[in-house]
Amino acid sequence: MIPENPDFHAQHSPMGAHSSFTLGMHHANSGAVSEKGSVAEGATLVGYRTASGQYHYFPFFDKLESEKERYVSDENAEPLPDVIFSKENMQREYLWATDKFSAPGVQMEVISPFDSIPDPAKASDDEMRFASCPATLVRLTFNNQSQEDWQGFFALSPDTRWTALDNDNNRQIIGGVSRDQLAVATTNQEAKSFMDFTHDTALDRDHSRSHFLLGQTCGLEITVPAGAQKELVLCVAYYLENKATFNRTSKYYYTKLFADIKHVINYAMSEQDRYFALAAKRDEELSSRTDLNDEQKFLIAHATRSYYGSTEFLIESDKPLWVVNEGEYLMMNTFDLTIDMLFFELKFNPWTVKNILENFVSHYRYYDEVFSPENPEKLYPGGVSFAHDMGVANQFSPEPFSSYETSGLDRKCFSFMTYEQLCNWVLTAGVYLGQNKDADFFTRHRGIFQDCLTSLLNRDNPDPEKRNGLMSFESSMTKGGGEISTYDSLDHSLGQSRNNIYLAGKAWASYLIIHKLFKDLDTKVSEEAFSAAELTAKALCAGYDEDLGFIPAVLENNNKSAIIPAIEALVYPWEFGAKEYCSENGPFGDYIKVLKRHFNNIHNTDTCLYPDGAWKLSSTADNSWMSKISICQYVAREILKIDLKEASAQADLAHARWQREGAKYHACSDQFTSGKAIGSLYYPRIVSNILWLKESAKH
Missing domain, CATH: 2.70.98 (Beta-galactosidase; Chain A, domain 5)
Known part of the structure; x- marks a missing residue:
């Protein structure tokens, strides 16, 4: 190349x-x-x-x-140019x-x-x-x-x-x-x-x-x-x-x-x-892959180098310890990076996934309570979740806290990501199990999966009769504030957690993975998880606005933002091995059809594309992450079977130029505004594009 x-x-x-x-x-x-x-x-x-x-x-x-x-001066020196x-x-x-x-x-x-x-x-x-x-x-x-x-x-x-x-x-x-x-x-x-x-x-x-x-x-x-x-x-x-x-x-x-x-x-x-x-x-x-264009090959090669530049293979008390630093920020094992780098690590180093998951369980797991934004003083049972990261600049955070999260903020950068990290543990562990059949890991952490299900349900609503499939309650860790998602520097279209359709998709996928893991072990847990997935899918389908032509990013306050990552979570049941849930002919066919309509209606320069064909994750924020784009491209082409051949080639060139021109000094970077790197520099997460190697050539 x-x-x-x-x-x-x-x-x-x-x-x-x-x-x-x-x-x-x-x-x-x-x-x-x-x-x-x-x-x-x-x-x-x-x-x-x-x-x-x-x-x-x-x-x-x-x-x-x-x-x-x-020290010295040589006025007579006349070197050749x-x-x-x-x-x-x-x-x-x-x-x-x-x-x-x-x-x-x-x-x-x-x-x-x-x-x-x-x-x-x-x-x-x-x-x-x-x-x-x-x-x-x-x-x-x-x-x-x-x-x-x-x-x-x-x-x-x-x-x-x-x-x-x-x-x-x-x-x-x-x-x-x-x-x-x-x-x-x-x-x-x-x-x-x-x-x-x-x-x-x-x-x-x-x-x-x-x-x-x-x-x-x-x-x-x-x-x-x-x-x-x-x-x-x-x-x-x-x-x-x-x-x-x-x-x-x-x-x-x-x-x-x-x-x-x-x-x-x-x-x-x-x-x-x-x-x-x-x-x-x-x-x-990589070179022999005739189904990938040169810009895709470039982006995969560039991301791989940046990923390894952030890795630390350590030994602690004679046991291995795997850490991936968050590029320029140097945060350690940031969980919302771990889940996106999952696909690369499962291809090359599956043991590192288990290593990180178990360190979150043993050192960075916590239990909280939840509250309704209408009455922050009244607390209800919450459940388990996990810290955003394990520390920064080679200093582990005091357990069970991250270096990043702080309380008292209402849906702003540095608030807690309790709901997202809860989903991230389930999804990362689930896809690991789906691809590695590690019976010992599941046996040892079976109780954690059950705790995660309870926690997810309580964040919908502690009262089972009032649940609608979406996150409605906030974590007590915020001290009355509001949680955010990994899209922490975006507007509320992707930044806030509550009633966010991106996170609802992750919850839907989490419920399905728990359902599949317990199907032959505990009928009650399995059925409860499946029912929750149905409720979430129903809420998202009902959220589709026929006038807008898409599901608004946040299902409250008359939000009108369109986001591509509404489709992102399909990658998890697909990679877990439960592809039937991602089919228009499967048990969630209506949901899949709605997502397809949603994507097709926003994949244009009026909404979620830049003029050069690059992808814009949110219609209302000029701020995109290349790692997330890579996953959503895979979902659109491979899972939803949307024909994007010509559009993809144009987008690939634009995204490659983001790296070669917009981030030329900072090596492989993730966060861009109109093609210019503005943050997440020197970053490992773009290695999520390893998914492209799994795509069928016809897509």
């Missing part, structure tokens, strides 16, 4: 190390960093120097400045695991292999070591067809200092390391390492010391004779030895398998052929 505009950042990350080597945007900061939800503040210098002294390099830096100028490759003489091939940059005389491939992370309870140390090695491989190819020798080079220039890994007595590893946490290294014996103020002060030294430790640039060089071609494979390695999290003590899992950063480097370099083969396998898997 060759993107129409190659000028954008992408993350390149090992699995579970919460580290990223980010580059790709021209004339911008780039580099490698750990535990940061943004681009490194540095430069990546890749290219070659001719014997006559001219530099040719990729434009992966903002501006070249040298701290040397603070640099050649910085431009868009016109560069090409970028963007594959699922390989990001390849080509320019005259040089090619750089950044390799990000990924595969299933084995279940630590079942896998050997060798399997776990291969999966969790915290390093990213870079393959440089220099093709010197000139008449003079070159020096090929690769260097990082962050705001840090380095020490050499190689010396006269030890040349096993060649490169540099910063505080034993970040390294640039190779085992290629033809290479030499350097440290200096900048790459040019290193390669044009006026002194004899190759490792000048006052400088902040560290790199590798290799001689490329005239007429020759040379390859240099190196790695960017990471290693954080001490505890990774606070309030709960854990370390990165790789510390169990690698003694130090030198061990990481040696292993990554010795296994480079296996990693290259794995990357090639992933690249071919």
Whole structure:
């Protein structure tokens, strides 16, 4: 896949190390960093120097400045003008695991292999070591067809200092390391390492010391004779030895398998052929999908990189602990991201889903009461729910609270998401069970499912005779305020929880999953859940406004907003394996027909499309999340069987441009206003687009 505009950042990350080597945007900061939800503040210098002294390099830096100028002045210096490759003489091939940059005389491939992370309870140390090695491989190819020798080079220039890994007595590893946490290294014996103020002060030294430790640039060089071609494979390695999290003590899992950063480097370099083969396998898997267009392939590749850049594979008291950070916000295991990344994790790492679910049960489960907005002082039995997240910036929140939610707010950002997170646990656990048949998990958490059903019903109305299938009661956690949904920064069309049709769809799906799980075990629970689903579907069908041509987003206060995510929740019974509930000919056929009419009537530029064909989640808010669009596209095409071929191609191009242009500095981002990234930067949730790989070609 060759993107129409190659000028954008992408993350390149090992699995579970919460580290990223980010580059790709021209004339911008780039580099490698750990535990940061943004681009490194540095430069990546890749290219070659001719014997006559001219530099040719990729434009992966903002501006070249040298701290040397603070110390010395050289008024007589007249270097040859640099050649910085431009868009016109560069090409970028963007594959699922390989990001390849080509320019005259040089090619750089950044390799990000990924595969299933084995279940630590079942896998050997060798399997776990291969999966969790915290390093990213870079393959440089220099093709010197000139008449003079070159020096090929690769260097990082962050705001840090380095020490050499190689010396006269030890040349096993060649490169540099910063505080034993970040390294640039190779085992290629033809290479030499350097440290200096900048790459040019290193390669044009006026002194004899190759490792000048006052400088902040560290790199590798290799001689490329005239007429020759040379390859240099190196790695960017990471290693954080001490505890990774606070309030709960854990370390990165790789510390169990690698003694130090030198061990990481040696292993990554010795296994480079296996990693290259794995990357090639992933690249071919996506490239060969003729039913996907190039923009879909681009978006899947872009999202996958961003997802892994946010992951932490930890070990706590000798047990694995999986954390996905919320991009720039660094919130840990945000539940309304977990449910959307579910489909990717079930494809590659199902054990991580169970790990997160059980941590919510053991640490971030709470029981509340509920109240009617008409009388907030009178409390009724509520039930179980779960926190929005587990903490922020590697600090676990005090149990059972999240870092995000606070009381006293009425349907505003940072209020509680009690109802949504309740649905999220049921749906995530249900789809996990539907695809993995984990009888032990269900046996241990059967009571939680029953508690969830009671809790859902009480939030409709504590009085069974007054229930209408919709959330009407608020959580006491809000202290008299109103709950919100994951669409926290939108208007009330998607922001508020009460009587919201998006959340009603999630409740409908939750009831059906509980019904199916208990069908052969507890008739009373199963029938109660099914009856609740029927009531919800009936309320949503009744909410359809013939004059408007859709179901208003919130079924109160004469709301007239149209939202695409009314269809979103169909994905859960479908992926659970209960596809009959998503059929026009099934027991909820009337509901499915209404949703189809709803979508067809709002999927236009007058309502929920931008002029370029991009999707607008709400007709009354210029604010869209790419992750949610991806799910709804899958639902519309695969589940509702709506023919969107031409419209989808137009939308895919528009959405890809959101990333390559609107979020070009922030790598893969989620939240956009009119195509410009405004939040949810450097984000993992867009990996929900893995669902596209399951679509039938005809749709």
